[in-house]
Amino acid sequence: MPARPEHICLFEDQGVSRFSPLVYFRPVYNLRCGIASLKEKVLARFPRAKVTLQCRGFIAGYMRHRNPGVLVNEITSGRCLFINGRVVADDRLPRQLDGRSGRDVVYVSGETVVGAWLSGPHLRRIARVLDRCLTPDDFSGLPREEVDVRMVDYLWDIINVNGDEIGADFRWWNKGRRSPVSPASLKRRGVHVLGASDIFIEAGTTVKPGTVLDAEEGPIYLGRDVRVFPQATIMGPVSVGDRSWIKVNAQIYPKTTIGPVCKVGGEVESSIIHGYANKQHHGYIGHSYIGAWANLGAGTTNSDLKSNYGLVRVTTQDGPIETGCQFVGLMLGDHSKTAINSMFNTGTIVGVCSNIFGFGFPPKYVPSFSWGAAGETLTTFGIDRAIETAQRVMARRSITLLDVEDRLFHTIFDVTADERRQRGLPQ
Secondary structure (H helix, E strand, C coil): CCCCCCEEEEECEHHHHHHCCCCCCCCHHHCEECCEEHHHHHHHHCCCCEEEECCCHHHHHHHHHHCCCCEECCCCCCEEEEEECCECCCCCHHHHCCCCCCCCEEEEECCEEEEEEEEHHHHHHHHCCCCCCECHHHHCCCCEEECCCCECCCHHHHHHHHHHHHHHHHHHHCCCCCCCCCHHHHHHCCCEEECHHHEEECCCCEECCCCEEECCCCCEEECCCCEECCCCEEECCEEECCCCEECCCCEECCCEEECCCCEECCEEECCEECCCCEECCCCEEECCEECCCCEECCCCEECCECCCCCCCEEEECCEEEECCCCECCCEECCCCEECCCCEECCCCEECCCCEEECCCCCCCEECCCEEEECCCCCEECCHHHHHHHHHHHHHCCCCCCCHHHHHHHHHHHHHCHHHHHHCCCCC
16 A cells, blocks of 8 residues: 655645746646645645645745644654655655655656655755755755656746646546536526536526536536626636636636636636736737736737747747646746736736736736736836736735735845846846
């Protein structure tokens, strides 16, 4: 039988930088993928283990605030199973990282550390460096075992597996449960239901007449207190988080995840939208990853396919990357805003706390804390103005920006200074 770890540590490795800008306000394992986050998938497979959340030092205070009673960057046990936060966990993971031999061992996929059982001097050594991203050298001197585990390397990898993960999460979390809101009851109210056995609707959710719920090609999950307005169409696999709104005539296409407390209208396909984000109006978002507290103005649209149907190259902070993908959309950081009728080219990255407006396409890489019109010179969106805007936006959801979050904003502004300097923005 596989050994059951008493203590697990989810860690960030050097690959975290490839997920910018979505990892400035969160560790990589808090990214959504399917119905759940990467973290939730792992913890579901080790339900009785004590948990340490390892993360970069500048977000540790925020993580302690968000996870009371959970160890952050601290190990208290004599033996611990480390698991890379970029792992997309499934039911095989406990068997693959079984630790049955009782020895310290490192599990790898190629040159990437997937996980490790550590104790004694090996554990004490790594416990001293938990405030930074871990590297393969931190696990040196141990026997290595190759394992076959799904991992993600870039944001578009998460988008590409999102449909499969909605299905996997749907089966995992809803096993043995009956939907509190019966699809049959929706039919009686004028909702068009296809594939009823693959639709799960939590308590408090309302679906208005004229809506189409089509789960024939994949499941549909609607969380608690969701509101689906009349004439909306949802085609699975799709997940909609608690207290989100799907607006009138919205077209939610397969492989889409919408986080909690979002308002979404228009056309969305193969995309992930984090919690507390708004895309209320018409416009197309496809093969995109949208951060928390983002707001997309009416008519905001992105391209996710080049006109020559070629593979997409993405410009990142570290230079251009060949994605190997034909479809890549917009990667929009937390707290960023777009004006009405904003347009984004294929594979555009926009950092956190940025404001984009004007006609034409902005650059394919927009640094964090940018302010400017498409096709014109960008300038720096100052930290005081960014925080003031965040406070106003959060207050509309009856949420107060706390001191620990204020400090995090300031730190991220400093951390992202090089992005702006390299592109000539004033500091």
